[in-house]
Amino acid sequence: MVLCDVCGQVLPAEAAARRRLPLCRRQPRCPLCLAAAAPGCDELRRHLEKAHPESGPPGSSRPGAPLECPFCGEAAGRELEEHVRERHGHLLGAPGTDTGNGEQLYECPMCSLTCTDIQILEEHVNLHLEEHSFSEGGHIRDLELAQQLQTEEDKWRRSEEEKREREEFKKLQRQYGLDNSGGYKQQFLKNMEREVDRGRMQPFEYHKRKADMMESLAFGLDDGKTRTSGVIEALCKYYQNENKDVRHVWLSAGVDHFHSSLGDRGWGCGYRNFQMLLSSLLQNSLYRDCLTDTTLIPSIPKIQSMIEDAWREGFDPHGASHFNNRLHGSKAWIGACEIYSLLTSLRMKCQIIDFHKPTGPMGTHPRLFEWVLHYYSTDNGGGAKVVCTSKPPIYLQHQGCSSQEMQKLLKQNSDGTNLKLLRKFMGSLKEKQYQIVAVDGVLSLEEKAARCRASQVLTSEKIP
Template sequence: MRAALRRSQQQTGLHRAPRPTSSAASAAPTRRLSAFFPPYPSRRTRPAPSKRELAAPERSAPAPHTDARWRTPPRRAPHWLGGGARRSQQPLRGAPAPGRERLFPAGAGEAPRGTGGIAAMVLCDVCGRALPHPRRPSLCRRQPRCPLCAASLGCDELRRHMETAHPEPGPPGSRRPGAPAECPFCGEAAGRELEEHVRARHGHLLGAPGTDTGNGEQLYECPMCSLTCTNIQILEEHVDLHLEEHNFSEGGNIRDLELAQQLQTEEDERQRLEEEKREREEFKKLQRQYGLDNSGGFKQQFLKNMEREVDRGRMQPFEYHKRKAEMMESLASGIDDGKTKTSGVIEALCKYYQNENKDVRHVWLSAGVDHFHSSLGDRGWGCGYRNFQMLLSSLLQNSFYNDCLRDTTLIPSIPKIQSMIEDAWKEGFDPHGASHFNNRLHGSKAWIGACEIYSLLTSLRIKCQIIDFHKPTGPMGTHPRLFEWILRYYSTDNEGGAKVVCTSKPPIYLQHQGHSRTVVGIEEKKNKSLCLLLFDPGCSSQQMQKLLRQNCDGTGLRLLRKFVGSLKEKQYQIVAVDGVLSLEEKAARCRASQVLTSEKIP
């Protein structure tokens, strides 16, 4: 019965567990696993260590809970490194990191027993080769030598020799751009002649016979990457590829430098074009601001503004045609139509100061001056022309200047004044200023300033001078020296200390950045403070008419009065008339105006 049961258990793969002691007789049967996995060796069946294992001092005994046959064999150096089991502190090219082994399927007869068909292979720290079983005694037979220069060295010396004499090349782009390529054998900078240098000085390394494999074949090792070949021609082609890589890397660096230079040149050209475009736009903006953009002159602006007034319902069509006809007649004759003129203001001021304003100690007034304001044709740019009309109106009322102005008996229109300035340029006055306007003013909206007024007056034989107050002379950007100069200009005619003095002095042309006005008098308060009286072309005729009323209470003078704290521009220029020129003096001033100068204060 027992024999039949034992045969049945053997057929089904079941058996009773062995009885370690007599008290385990009733243990339950277990399923046998030997049919699926190899038997795990127990601690009792572990083989005894061999004499070689006992003699190796650097190997430590396995842990008591593991089997030596399942432990990864210790890494040993190849036979040509001396057979020691030393580990590299820094892996070379192709070698794994220290402490890491690669596992490969074991070949026939290579897997140690009990490893389940997997062989633990050790890679060389220097060349990266997979070594056979570490216990083979043939690994320690020969002395190690350098695979690149065949130098016989010890293990440690060989590692240092490989790191210093044959360092690995850096990553792409690590070499400085433009630096010549270095020889892989001697490190000499060879540049583009690297291939010729290697063949000339190290040709023996390229064609040197290799080692014998034992079966009659010669092995040739590449001096650059340690690749082993059995054919010398294949090795030469392989080395040529290395040399071509060096040349390509050098050529690539040169091409990169050329590309960078080309990109930088293109960027500079783009910035230059953008700067030129910006300058052209700024110049066009300045041309539009100063009326030099060829957008038409007085006539075109007058018609355009009248059409706009008709469109807005502020002007009737019949009035449009009437004013257009008057404007065309004025342009044809060259005489101002007088639509913007206000006369008698100086006389009204003289009466007012004599009867009112007790806080004024002295007041000096210019000779009779008519006020002219801007019209539809010159609004925004005609202040200089209007101020010249004011100055000329005073000169025409003074018989002292009749000889100079016998050809100009009436106030000219703005287009006529432009033509008169062009005639002065043609005579040779201020050629530098003429070039600024391209010698043309008529038909434009060009602004004029003190230099153009000086050239025009001098061409008419009127003696004048330009005074330049080029910087502030008082606190908070004020110009007290300007007020003092104007006071001296008028006070020379003060006789007997009269309160109101109507002098024979012409008005003064006052220019600053962006605008100009006409000085017609100056007040001296009882506290010795000074106040200028100015005619502004921006004031309309309706505002100026308030000064002509009999019951003027002085509020209208606010349009004329400017105290020291009211004039805070950085620079002021004035044109003051001071007599008549002879023909010789006119010619001398014309020659002197080749480089126009002014008197600077301070």
């Protein structure tokens, strides 16, 4: 509820009070008959003398009731004129000004416009009020529109970010073989079909290789097509007879080299490295009892199933969840953690050594070379120049060689050119991180169970 601050009338809203104010200021009422009198104190006095002569001059008292102020309603008595001039003189002077020829000029309280008609002034003031109301409403609408546009922009930005994240995730899935695009078998067949289409493979060879592949997968064994044997023997012979610039050489136990094929090109290096490590363990009597169920080199799909078996035993549940507990039939990359779980489930005593940052200039890893040297040089060999140790090869993933290149290594030459395929110098290993899996002994059943429990949070030895 809003009251007019001049006449006291109840108004429905503040805007109505603003519209009424100029009229209240300009139309005071007679305190005797409540008739609207013309603005100005002189006009009010003339009205009283003409309409109410019996009441006497403004300074005399009226029978029955004291005179009331036409603006505020306060009883003023004989001092009405003085009361009006002192308390409300600003209202009497505001409405208009005498032009000297009998006309009154009324000034707009909201701008500098003057007019001679009070009704025209009222309409003019109403236009001011309506314009102000429209302006306020327009500002609100502009603010609402700006907020709506900002909300839509934020929504679009979130949508784009989610879309980009999904695309990046799918890209990573494709890169690491987790996109359900098939595994070894599907890639092998697809690549052979491509070779036939390009004229690089005859149809009869396609069918023969397909039959061989299906047979090896059925038995869970590697087909041996990319296997190269006799690598350690060739290195031993070369260093003993040909090389003059090396003081000491330590070689691992015998190992066969395995290279990727049409079925695992681009993602199978982790599985091939395990095949090489396993080929050495199978030749060592210390580990033979742990490998009674694995007397031959398994195929890549079989290795995937073996890792899944280790997960089901309880090894590395966090790592298993990364692959949704499933490797078989995928092209998923594997690394040190998966190999540790598999070897430990086979009762192999092994550890992960994490060279998690470079330790030398230009991003090199001299601490890695020192660790490998110490690992093998514990077999001193009685001071011999070339020592063939009993220790199996370490599991370390980096750029490898093809089977064709490995075959060249077996062909002896005097300048050692082919050896460059295997020799790695400090500057050739400059990735940010390397992980090694080293096998050194056999676990009892109790030790295996303890390591399984410990692998709930799989840890590694970090260097440095």
